[in-house]
Amino acid sequence: MTWTTAADLGVALHRRWKTGAMLRSHALAEPFEPISLPIKGPSERDLAERLAEVRRWAAALERAADGGKNFEIVLRGVGGRHLGRSEVPARAVFTSRAQLWRALGVGGAAGAVARFDDMLAAAALVPAARDWLLQHPIRALDIADDWPAILAARDWLDWHRDSGLFLRQIDAPGVDTKLIERNRGTLAALLGVSASAAGFVTELGFAEKPGRVRLRFDPAALALPAALTEAELRVSELAELNAAVTEVLIVENEVTYLSVPVPSGAVVFFGRGYDAAQAASIGWLRRAAEAGQVRYWGDLDTHGFQILHRLRQHLPGVRSVLMDRDTLLAHESRWGEEPTPTRAELSGLTDAEAALYEDLVTDRYGRAVRLEQERIDWAWVMVRLG
Numbered sequence: 057m058t059w060t061t062a063a064d065l066g067v068a069l070h071r072r073w074k075t076g077a078m079l080r081s082h083a084l085a086e087p088f089e090p091i092s093l094p095i096k097g098p099s100e101r102d103l104a105e106r107l108a109e110v111r112r113w114a115a116a117l118e119r120a121a122d123g124g125k126n127f128e129i130v131l132r133g134v135g136g137r138h139l140g141r142s143e144v145p146a147r148a149v150f151t152s153r154a155q156l157w158r159a160l161g162v163g164g165a166a167g168a169v170a171r172f173d174d175m176l177a178a179a180a181l182v183p184a185a186r187d188w189l190l191q192h193p194i195r196a197l198d199i200a201d202d203w204p205a206i207l208a209a210r211d212w213l214d215w216h217r218d219s220g221l222f223l224r225q226i227d228a229p230g231v232d233t234k235l236i237e238r239n240r241g242t243l244a245a246l247l248g249v250s251a252s253a254a255g256f257v258t259e260l261g262f263a264e265k266p267g268r269v270r271l272r273f274d275p276a277a278l279a280l281p282a283a284l285t286e287a288e289l290r291v292s293e294l295a296e297l298n299a300a301v302t303e304v305l306i307v308e309n310e311v312t313y314l315s316v317p318v319p320s321g322a323v324v325f326f327g328r329g330y331d332a333a334q335a336a337s338i339g340w341l342r343r344a345a346e347a348g349q350v351r352y353w354g355d356l357d358t359h360g361f362q363i364l365h366r367l368r369q370h371l372p373g374v375r376s377v378l379m380d381r382d383t384l385l386a387h388e389s390r391w392g393e394e395p396t397p398t399r400a401e402l403s404g405l406t407d408a409e410a411a412l413y414e415d416l417v418t419d420r421y422g423r424a425v426r427l428e429q430e431r432i433d434w435a436w437v438m439v440r441l442g
Contacts, residue, residue: 060094062117083172097134100134128151130145174200199239202239209236277302297340303319306324345373
C-alpha cells in the first residue's frame with residue numbers, strides 16, 4: 057500500500073525539523089505558521105475494490121490525529137455517479153508548536169526543545185554564542201551536554217588571548233584540552249578565529265607545539281661540540297645557530313638518511329614530516345638554498361615530485377638529486393606500484409622533472425610506476441651524490 061500513514065507524516069516532519077527552522081522560529085518567538093502536509097490516499101477504484109483496507113487506513117489516521125489533539129485532518133471527496141461520493145483524508149495540518157513537538161517527540165522537560173531553551177539561557181550574555189545557536193540549532197543539540205563547558209572555555213580563551221600560554225594550561229571549570237579539540241569548530245566560530253588546529257592556536261595568540269627536525273651534521277658546520285653528529289632540535293633554536301654550512305641534503309627515507317655520508321661542512325635532514333614552511337624560517341638554510349647548496353632526494357614517484365614542488369614554494373633554490381629519468385630506467389627491475397598516485401598540477405618543477413612527472417602520471421612506463429629511494433643501487437647513489 058502506498059497511501060500515507062502516520063509514520064510517513066512523522067518522517068516528513070523530521071525532514072523539516074533537521075533544517076533547524078522550527079527551533080529557530082521558536083527561539084525568536086515568531087508567530088506560528090500552520091504546517092500542512094499532503095496525504096496520499098485511495099483512488100475511486102481503490103474504494104470500489106479495497107473498501108475494507110480504505111476504512112482501516114482512514115481509521116488509523118483518525119486515531120493518530122486523536123480528535124485534532126495531535127493534528128487536524130482535512131478531507132477530500134472521492135467517488136462519483138456510479139459509486140457514491142466518500143470523503144477520505146487529504147491533508148494533515150499542524151496548527152500549533154505543541155502539536156509539532158508532540159509529533160516529533162521533542163517536547164517535555166527533558167526534550168530537545170527544553171534543552172535548546174536552556175542553551176539559549178546560558179548564552180544570554182554572550183551574543184556570539186546566541187547567534188551561533190540560532191544559526192545551527194540542530195548541530196547545537198549534539199553538544200548540549202558540553203555547552204556549559206564550551207562557554208567556560210570560550211570565556212577563558214577570550215580573556216587569555218595573546219598570552220603565549222599553551223592550551224594545556226587552561227584551568228576553566230570542567231574544561232580540558234580534549235574538550236577544546238572536540239569542539240574546536242564551535243569555539244572558533246564563537247571567538248572569530250580559524251577552525252584549523254594551527255590557525256586556532258596562532259590567531260588566539262597561544263603557544264604552538266614547537267616544530268622539530270632531525271638532522272645529521274658536521275659539528276663544525278653548526279658550531280656544535282665535536283662529539284655530536286646527530287640531533288633532533290626545535291626549528292626555532294636551529295635557526296639561531298651560527299651555521300657555516302656548505303651543503304645540505306634532505307632525504308625522505310630514514311635508513312637512507314642514516315646511511316648517506318656527511319661531508320665536511322654538510323648537514324643531512326630527515327625529511328619525514330618535514331615542514332617546508334618552518335624550514336624557510338631558518339635563515340642559514342634559506343641562504344644555502346638560494347646559493348644552490350640544498351638538494352632534495354625523495355621517492356621517484358608522483359608524490360615525491362609533489363613534495364619537491366611544495367618544498368620549492370618555501371625554498372625556491374632547492375635542486376633535486378636521483379629523481380631523474382636515467383635513475384628510473386636503470387632500476388626497472390626494482391620498480392614498485394604507487395598505491396594512490398597524484399595528478400596535481402605542479403608548477404614548481406624544472407622542465408626535465410615536469411616531463412618525467414608527466415610520464416609517471418600518464419603511465420608511460422607502466423601502471424603507477426614508482427622507484428622508492430631505498431631500492432636504488434648504492435653504488436649508483438654514491439656516484440651521483442658526489
